[in-house]
Each structure stands twice: as C-alpha cells, then as structure tokens.
Amino acid sequence: MTIEIDLKEIKNLLSVLNKKIDLLIESRETLSLMFLAEKSLKDFLNEEPNVYSIKDVKVRYS
Secondary structure, three states: OHHHHHHHHHHHHHHHHHHHHHHHHHHHHHHHHHHHHHHHHHHHHHHOOOOOOHHHHOOOOO
C-alpha cells in the first residue's frame, strides 16, 4: 500500500512541476513577443511626433 501512496504523491508532484514549467514557457513566450513588438515598432514610433510634452503629463497636487 505504501508503493501506491508513493506513486500517487509522485504523480501529484509531477503534475505540479508540469504546470510550473508550462507557466514559465508561457511567460518566456510572452516576453519574447513583447520584445519583438518593441523592436519592430521602435523605428515607427521614433518617427512619430510627440503628442504630449512632459509638462502636459505632469500631475500637480495642491
């Protein structure tokens, strides 16, 4: 009976590890896509005029 319990515990641990690995892969893929989008839009955005200045976006508190 201990072998069955040990096998169930191992299966549960493997399941948890698989979920964590999937999350890490998903996070890495998201990060890669964000980097690619930033890199591909860099030239486009550099050529666009600034709509707001720093003075426009500063928040003033009384």
